[in-house]
Amino acid sequence: MSTTASSAPASPEQTRAAKEQLDAHVRETIAWHFHDSTGSPFWLGKKKELKFDPLKEVQCFEDIRKFPLFEDEWLRGGPVNRWLPKGLAGKPAYVFETGGTTGIPKSRVVVEDHWIDYENFSHTLPDQYFPKNANWLMLGPSGPRRLRLAVEHLCQYRGGICFCVDLDPRWVVKLIKKGWMEHLEAYKQHCIDQALTVLSAGHDIKCMFTTPKLLDSLCNALEKQGRTLKDTGITGIFSGGTEFTPQFTRFCIEEYFGGPPEESGIYMTPTYGNTLMGLACSKPVSAADGYKIAYYAPQPRAVIEVVDFDDPHKVVGYGESGRVKLTTLTKELFIPGFLERDEGEREAPFDKYPWDGISGVKPFRGIASQTTVGVY
Numbered sequence: 451m452s453t454t455a456s457s458a459p460a461s462p463e464q465t466r467a468a469k470e471q472l473d474a475h476v477r478e479t480i481a482w483h484f485h486d487s488t489g490s491p492f493w494l495g496k497k498k499e500l501k502f503d504p505l506k507e508v509q510c511f512e513d514i515r516k517f518p519l520f521e522d523e524w525l526r527g528g529p530v531n532r533w534l535p536k537g538l539a540g541k542p543a544y545v546f547e548t549g550g551t552t553g554i555p556k557s558r559v560v561v562e563d564h565w566i567d568y569e570n571f572s573h574t575l576p577d578q579y580f581p582k583n584a585n586w587l588m589l590g591p592s593g594p595r596r597l598r599l600a601v602e603h604l605c606q607y608r609g610g611i612c613f614c615v616d617l618d619p620r621w622v623v624k625l626i627k628k629g630w631m632e633h634l635e636a637y638k639q640h641c642i643d644q645a646l647t648v649l650s651a652g653h654d655i656k657c658m659f660t661t662p663k664l665l666d667s668l669c670n671a672l673e674k675q676g677r678t679l680k681d682t683g684i685t686g687i688f689s690g691g692t693e694f695t696p697q698f699t700r701f702c703i704e705e706y707f708g709g710p711p712e713e714s715g716i717y718m719t720p721t722y723g724n725t726l727m728g729l730a731c732s733k734p735v736s737a738a739d740g741y742k743i744a745y746y747a748p749q750p751r752a753v754i755e756v757v758d759f760d761d762p763h764k765v766v767g768y769g770e771s772g773r774v775k776l777t778t779l780t781k782e783l784f785i786p787g788f789l790e791r792d793e794g795e796r797e798a799p800f801d802k803y804p805w806d807g808i809s810g811v812k813p814f815r816g817i818a819s820q821t822t823v824g825v826y
Contacts, residue, residue: 457734460804468749468804473510475750475779480508483784488537492524493784495532511753514777515763517786525556533559538782546596548725555594558725563782564596567728568604570748571721574731575608579717580686583609584656587684589645589664591619596725601659601688613653615644638664642671649682657686662694669706679706680716690721690729694811696741703741710737721745722811726785727752727776733800733807745811746803753777756796756808759816762789765806768798773814790814 460468483493484504497504502516530545538561546564547555586605592598598614605612625634645668649655660668665687669679699720708714722745723729730745730752747754756772758764766772774790793814797807 457739458801460799460801464801464804465799468799469511472750472753472805476511476514477509479779479781479784480504482537482781483535488535490535490784491532511777514786519762520785520788522556522788525558526554528557530557530559533783534561535781544596544599545594546725547594556725558596558783560596561782563728563780564600565603565607566780567723567748567751568600569607570751571729571731572604572607575686575688575719576717579711579715580608580657580688584686585610585653586612587645587648587655587658587660588612588614589617589641589658589660589668590615591617593618593620597659604659604688605657610657611653613648613655615641615648617641638667639671642667646671646675649684654683656683657688658684659688659690662689662698665689665702665706666698669702678708680708680714685715685717687716687718688721689718690723694720694722694743696743699735699741699743700737703737722808724790726778726783726788727754728778730754730808731803733797733803742809743811744797744807744809746797746800746805746807747776749803749805751778751780753779753805754808755806756794757789759793762787766796768796771795771810773816774808774811 483489484497486494489497500517504517507513507516531543534543541561544560544564545557546560547557586601588598588601588605590597590601592614602612602614622634622637625631625637641664645664672678672681699718702718703710703714707716707718711717720732720735720743721729722732728748728751730747733744733746735741735743745754753776755765755775755777756770757775758766758772762773762775771793772795774792774794776785776788776790778785778788791814792811794808794811797809799805799807
C-alpha cells in the first residue's frame, strides 16, 4: 500500500524481455522434468501417454498449451513422492496440503520452493515498514499448510523471530457448514486471544501476516480494549486472501490504521497466492486508483492467465473477466494449465511486473455456491 511507488505502464522492451526470460525458463523447466535422469516419476510416466515429445516440441510458453489441462484429482492421494524429481532425490522434503475440508486433500511435495518464493517476496517489502531484524506475528493457519513455515522463513530470512498462533481452518469451515455460529465466534475469539497475548508479552513485534477476516477481528478486539493497531507497535502487515477488496482496504487505511502509511506509519501489502503458485504481489494500492488491487504472479516461476469461462484455451481481453489458469514452472513442480477456483479481471503489465496481472479476485462463479471461505 503506497501512494508514491511507481506503477507506470510497461514498455514494449520490458514486456519483450520478460517474455524472452519466460520462454527460456520454460525450456529449462521442461528439460529438467522430462529428462530420464532428472524428471519426476509422474511426468516421466505421463510422457509415454502424450502425443508429442515435450523435450523437442515445447520451446516457449505458448507450447505449454500442447499439454492437456492439469487435473485437480492428480494431486489427491499418494504416493506423494511420485512428484519428487529424480534430480532432487535424497534432499529433505516437506508435504503441504491444500483443501481437504471434505475428502482427501490435495498435497504438494516441496524441498525449497517455499523458501525461494518468500525470499523473492522479501525483496518487495519496504524496509521502512518491515524493518530488518524485526520480530513477526503469524496470525493465520497452522498444521499441514505451507503458509506457516513460509512466513516463519520470511521472518528468519529478514533477521527476526516469528511468533505463531494455533489455528485450524478446517474446523472453521466445518463450524460454518453446520451453522454453529456461536462456536465459530468462540473459536475466532480463541485465535484472536492468542494473538493479543503474544502482542502484550513484550516481544517487540513490528510485522505481521494475517488474513482480512482475522485482521478485522483483531482490530475490533483492540478497539474493545480502547486501543488501536498502532498501539501494538506493528508497522508492516502482509496479508492475503480472496476477500481482499478495495472497500476493505480503504476501511483499514481510514478507520483501523489512521490514514495512509506516510501518516499512520502502517503499511499493508495485499497478496494472492496458494500452495501451488507461490505468492503474487500487488501493484501499489492508492486512493487515486480507488484502492484497486491488481496481482502479478511471480514469473517466470509461475504464470497466471485469465481465460474465457467456456474456453480455457482462450485468454480474455484486458479489463474482461475470466477464470484463473495457473502454470507452475519450478525445479520441484511442473503444473501446466491448472484451472483455479478463482476468477477476476485481466490487468495490463506495468513497469515493475511487465506481464499480465489480475484484479477483482473472487471465488469462481461455477463453484462459488459450493465454496466456504472460512478464515480467508
